[in-house]
Amino acid sequence: MADLLSVENLSAGYGRAVVLSDVAFRLGEGEALAVLGRNGVGKTTLLDTLVGVTRRFTGSIALGGREVGTLAPETRAGLGVGWVPQERNIFRSLSVQENLTAVARPGPWTLDRVFRLFPRLKERRQQSGASLSGGEQQMLAIGRALATNPRLLLLDEPTEGLAPIIVQELLAALTRLLREEKLAAIIVEQHAQKILPITDRALILERGRIVHQSDSAALLADPMPLERFLGVTGR
Amino acid sequence: MPSATLLGQALISGVLAGGMYGLLALGLSLSWGLLRLVNLSHFALAFLAAYLTYELGTTYHVAPWWAAAMIVPVMFLIGIAQHWLFDKFKVNELASLLITFSFAVILEVAIQLYWTADYRRFETHYSTMSIKAGPFYIPVLELALCMVAGVLAWGTWLWLRKTYVGKALRAAAEDADIAAAYGVDHKKLAYLLSGMGAAYAAIAGTFIALIATLAPTQIWAWLGVVFAVVIIGRLGNPLGALLAGMLIGASESIAMAVFEPAWAPVVSFSVLIAILLWDPEWL
Numbered sequence: 161m162a163d164l165l166s167v168e169n170l171s172a173g174y175g176r177a178v179v180l181s182d183v184a185f186r187l188g189e190g191e192a193l194a195v196l197g198r199n200g201v202g203k204t205t206l207l208d209t210l211v212g213v214t215r216r217f218t219g220s221i222a223l224g225g226r227e228v229g230t231l232a233p234e235t236r237a238g239l240g241v242g243w244v245p246q247e248r249n250i251f252r253s254l255s256v257q258e259n260l261t262a263v264a265r266p267g268p269w270t271l272d273r274v275f276r277l278f279p280r281l282k283e284r285r286q287q288s289g290a291s292l293s294g295g296e297q298q299m300l301a302i303g304r305a306l307a308t309n310p311r312l313l314l315l316d317e318p319t320e321g322l323a324p325i326i327v328q329e330l331l332a333a334l335t336r337l338l339r340e341e342k343l344a345a346i347i348v349e350q351h352a353q354k355i356l357p358i359t360d361r362a363l364i365l366e367r368g369r370i371v372h373q374s375d376s377a378a379l380l381a382d383p384m385p386l387e388r389f390l391g392v393t394g395r
Numbered sequence: 396m397p398s399a400t401l402l403g404q405a406l407i408s409g410v411l412a413g414g415m416y417g418l419l420a421l422g423l424s425l426s427w428g429l430l431r432l433v434n435l436s437h438f439a440l441a442f443l444a445a446y447l448t449y450e451l452g453t454t455y456h457v458a459p460w461w462a463a464a465m466i467v468p469v470m471f472l473i474g475i476a477q478h479w480l481f482d483k484f485k486v487n488e489l490a491s492l493l494i495t496f497s498f499a500v501i502l503e504v505a506i507q508l509y510w511t512a513d514y515r516r517f518e519t520h521y522s523t524m525s526i527k528a529g530p531f532y533i534p535v536l537e538l539a540l541c542m543v544a545g546v547l548a549w550g551t552w553l554w555l556r557k558t559y560v561g562k563a564l565r566a567a568a569e570d571a572d573i574a575a576a577y578g579v580d581h582k583k584l585a586y587l588l589s590g591m592g593a594a595y596a597a598i599a600g601t602f603i604a605l606i607a608t609l610a611p612t613q614i615w616a617w618l619g620v621v622f623a624v625v626i627i628g629r630l631g632n633p634l635g636a637l638l639a640g641m642l643i644g645a646s647e648s649i650a651m652a653v654f655e656p657a658w659a660p661v662v663s664f665s666v667l668i669a670i671l672l673w674d675p676e677w678l
Contacts, residue, residue: 211576212576213572213576232575233572233575233576234575234578234579234580237576237578238578243576243577245576249573251565251566251569251570251573251574252569253565254562254565254566254569258556258562258565258566259566261562262559262562262563262574262577263563263574263577263578264559265578304577305577308577
């Protein structure tokens with residue numbers, strides 16, 4: 161499978177603080193990667209570095225063979241990096257529809273298609289972003305990233321802090337995106353059991369370094385690394 | 396108590412005078428609300444445009460609308476140049492206030508050096524024309540100003556709400572870093588908006604030349620009330636700026652008719668204080 165993303169020797173952080181060290185992995189077209197690890201091991205920093213909002217010290221990030229590590233976030237977004245930040249950060253003063261259209265770029269993900277994936281957003285299209293529930297904000301954050309028609313979707317703890325029924329709804333939508341639409345994605349999650357079934361591969365971070373890489377199915381079949389690095393079982 | 400006719404006339408005159416507040420507030424509101432830059436040089440640019448309109452009209456006999464057609468694009472470029480400076484030196488909200496205040500003082504001096512401190516008046520045959528509607532008189536120039544202000548405010552409001560660029564600007568105003576991560580090049584948009592703000596100042600300046608008596612110190616005459624209008628209309632809201640301008644204009648005019656002229660500023664600033672006390676997040 162051709163590499164969509166190739167990360168080599170990456171170290172990054174904030175200010176002078178180095179959070180990630182010597183991170184290297186590859187992601188093929190249409191592949192989904194789970195990034196696992198305890199709190200504070202650098203999962204969010206990894207996604208933020210791919211987006212371009214942290215400080216990169218060394219290493220390279222190649223998207224579709226092109227080095228993007230030195231580019232500004234807006235340029236990376238233009239090349240196909242779609243981001244769903246942990247805090248969701250929807251534009252609260254814009255309506256639901258405006259949140260989607262303000263950043264939209266041409267491609268298969270039209271407004272109608274986003275609304276088909278998340279019918280709740282269509283119902284609330286005229287409401288302001290500030291009036292949405294946590295789950296709806298997460299749907300909007302994902303929809304907004306899709307509206308940019310990304311080649312690579314980065315999701316930072318998409319189910320965090322949401323009610324179980326909303327988590328089910330979101331996981332169903334993510335399953336559709338990753339398994340049916342074959343959208344390449346990297347998902348940061350603390351709860352391995354939620355996302356291993358819908359990803360192809362997984363890596364575990366520990367203190368800013370990759371300590372394990374394998375197929376998601378292998379990790380589900382043999383959860384030893386999960387127990388060792390996350391202190392949980394995979395089931 | 397003044398008669399109903401006098402009050403009606405005061406209301407009409409106030410709303411029309413408020414159109415000028417709104418027109419001046421428009422560019423200021425956009426740069427403050429959407430770029431978080433408080434641009435006091437806006438007033439000086441408006442007066443520079445007014446003096447240029449006066450000069451072109453009195454020395455070269457250029458009609459004011461042709462003068463505006465020449466001055467507005469130049470001002471647009473000046474707005475872009477000013478933003479280049481802000482961008483290069485990463486000027487923040489408070490620093491922008493101080494720097495643009497300094498720009499305005501420098502421009503005031505430049506205007507005074509060239510045109511002197513004398514009062515100047517651009518007389519035209521239509522400057523005193525008015526339409527009679529029942530017992531009321533409606534001055535033609537002020538009416539034209541309000542119509543232009545209305546078209547600009549409404550057009551800008553629609554532009555911000557309906558176009559990709561407008562929505563991207565609003566998104567970037569709320570969270571520039573997040574907007575950038577979604578591909579919004581807010582730096583380019585900020586240049587466009589700064590140019591627009593200066594162009595709006597030039598349009599206001601053309602009307603100032605026709606309606607007001609020009610003197611360099613007059614740059615500061617509208618500052619207080621327009622500041623209040625920008626805030627009352629809500630930062631970054633062009634229709635709000637115009638409506639607030641007309642509301643304040645009308646209130647001032649009624650206060651002057653009922654009490655005495657000295658009461659006029661009390662009204663606008665009392666409304667401002669009341670709004671900010673009622674909703675501290677109004678800004």
